[in-house]
Amino acid sequence: MESSVTAPPCARPRQALVTTSAPVGNFQPVVAVAHEGLVRLVAKGMVLGVLDGAISAELISCMAEGWRYTGTLEAIDGRSAHVMLEARRLL
Amino acid sequence: MTDPWADEGQLPLEARVCPCFGRFGCAHVGEVGPARLSADAPDFDSRLLEIGGFDLSTVRARPQRSLVLPHVMPVIDGSAESFGVYRPVVIVPVDAVRTEFGSRTFRSQLSIPSGVQLIVSMYADDRTLESIWNDRPSVVSRLVALRPAAVLAPSYSAWSGDPWTEQRYALKRSLEFYRILQDNALPAIPHLVWGRSIDAADLVEWLTNNRPDTIATDAQCVGPLFEAWVRQLAWIYERLARPPLLVVSGIQPGYRLHRTIAAWPESRFVYNGLRLAASHRELRLRTDGRLRRVRHAAHASIQLSLPLGLRDPDPAGSVLYQRSLRVFERAVIAAGERVAAPEVRGDGGLGHPRARHTRVTDMPREPVVGK
Numbered sequence: 001m002e003s004s005v006t007a008p009p010c011a012r013p014r015q016a017l018v019t020t021s022a023p024v025g026n027f028q029p030v031v032a033v034a035h036e037g038l039v040r041l042v043a044k045g046m047v048l049g050v051l052d053g054a055i056s057a058e059l060i061s062c063m064a065e066g067w068r069y070t071g072t073l074e075a076i077d078g079r080s081a082h083v084m085l086e087a088r089r090l091l
Numbered sequence: 092m093t094d095p096w097a098d099e100g101q102l103p104l105e106a107r108v109c110p111c112f113g114r115f116g117c118a119h120v121g122e123v124g125p126a127r128l129s130a131d132a133p134d135f136d137s138r139l140l141e142i143g144g145f146d147l148s149t150v151r152a153r154p155q156r157s158l159v160l161p162h163v164m165p166v167i168d169g170s171a172e173s174f175g176v177y178r179p180v181v182i183v184p185v186d187a188v189r190t191e192f193g194s195r196t197f198r199s200q201l202s203i204p205s206g207v208q209l210i211v212s213m214y215a216d217d218r219t220l221e222s223i224w225n226d227r228p229s230v231v232s233r234l235v236a237l238r239p240a241a242v243l244a245p246s247y248s249a250w251s252g253d254p255w256t257e258q259r260y261a262l263k264r265s266l267e268f269y270r271i272l273q274d275n276a277l278p279a280i281p282h283l284v285w286g287r288s289i290d291a292a293d294l295v296e297w298l299t300n301n302r303p304d305t306i307a308t309d310a311q312c313v314g315p316l317f318e319a320w321v322r323q324l325a326w327i328y329e330r331l332a333r334p335p336l337l338v339v340s341g342i343q344p345g346y347r348l349h350r351t352i353a354a355w356p357e358s359r360f361v362y363n364g365l366r367l368a369a370s371h372r373e374l375r376l377r378t379d380g381r382l383r384r385v386r387h388a389a390h391a392s393i394q395l396s397l398p399l400g401l402r403d404p405d406p407a408g409s410v411l412y413q414r415s416l417r418v419f420e421r422a423v424i425a426a427g428e429r430v431a432a433p434e435v436r437g438d439g440g441l442g443h444p445r446a447r448h449t450r451v452t453d454m455p456r457e458p459v460v461g462k
Contacts, residue, residue, distance in 0.1 A: 031136045031137070031139060031140040032140075032144075033139050033140060033143060033144025033145070034143055034144035034145070034146035034148065034149050035144045035145050035146055036146065037146065037148070039144075040144070042136055042139060043136065044135070044136065045130030045131065045135045045136065060146065060148055060149055063143040063144075063149035064148070064149050064150060064151040064270070066270065066271070066274055068140050068141070068143065070140065090140075090141060091227060091228050091231070091271060091274075
């Protein structure tokens with residue numbers, strides 16, 4: 001019988017579409033942090049975007065397990081961007 | 092009663108100063124706090140990432156064995172003053188845990204009997220706490236090897252004049268450390284610090300959702316802000332349906348002890364009289380029940396060479412520490428009895444908060460007219 005090792009759900013990378021609060025450049029590094037119940041994407045102390053409720057709740061739940069998310073914003077236009085988030089565990 | 096948050100608007104000060112104003116025993120670094128969270132600092136993003144942001148919901152308390160704590164737990168640090176001073180539970184500063192003892196175990200180095208339970212407190216000066224944060228994998232592995240009964244999460248400084256983000260960072264980082272301790276199977280006690288009413292309200296929500304059995308707070312540097320602090324502590328208490336045990340550090344015997352127990356009757360106290368004993372002083376109970384500090388005139392070796400006819404020769408520091416600890420224990424018990432006594436006070440100040448509530452609701456709505 002073949003067995004496979006799969007990554008825990010919190011370790012999966014995520015992609016999402018976000019509305020940005022400021023023009024962003026391609027591959028702008030961001031960190032994902034929880035604030036007021038939603039996950040915000042922060043770069044150099046500024047909030048550049050907010051993830052929607054469903055993915056925020058999922059990520060906040062994973063953060064309680066010690067997972068943290070960093071990634072890059074890739075601009076679509078001046079108002080929206082794709083975000084690619086990578087997971088890692090912090091001690 | 093005065094609104095406990097009435098002074099909140101006045102909190103920002105011109106300068107960052109420790110409210111203890113350099114009071115004896117305060118180890119906080121006032122001028123150059125190394126753990127500042129500033130949005131214009133290059134490490135802002137990484138610091139914010141480490142703690143998962145400002146929401147407290149990214150930390151969930153996990154079930155752990157309940158702690159049975161005595162009313163007073165002395166600090167044992169391996170110094171001569173603390174030698175032989177034991178209680179069922181003792182507090183060990185994290186500095187002592189980080190010290191290398193070669194092949195000897197921590198317990199044998201400090202001659203702590205096996206029946207004595209250890210609680211490690213991460214209360215230290217800001218620079219030490221910062222180095223612990225940066226070196227947390229190694230500190231956590233040392234703690235795991237020590238197998239303490241519990242670890243008190245760090246007390247990061249929250250200055251009264253700081254921006255909200257820095258106060259919140261201190262609160263959240265301590266909770267994050269609590270999560271790390273629990274993740275490593277260490278029984279842990281979350282540390283409560285708050286700067287503004289929003290933080291206290293969020294703490295109430297977190298405590299309600301997570302229901303830890305025991306929490307802790309540190310009043311070492313509360314200083315002249317004590318009245319506001321203790322009112323805010325009572326504010327938190329009154330909003331909890333099931334208040335946990337509160338381990339309080341840095342409370343002086345006397346009025347502050349009484350006020351703290353009145354605000355949070357389920358309090359347990361850390362007694363650290365090591366410096367008092369090292370400076371040849373001890374607590375004494377006066378005949379009127381109040382406490383005083385007695386300074387012994389000189390060290391025994393000096394008395395031998397200078398026969399001044401002193402009636403009270405200077406005992407060893409450990410003896411002074413033992414005596415002061417017993418006095419502090421009696422003061423805690425006496426203060427608890429006074430708070431629990433069903434005495435209705437006109438000043439509205441002291442008395443068990445729940446008893447106060449009961450008395451108010453039990454009052455008849457209509458005046459009772461005699462038959």
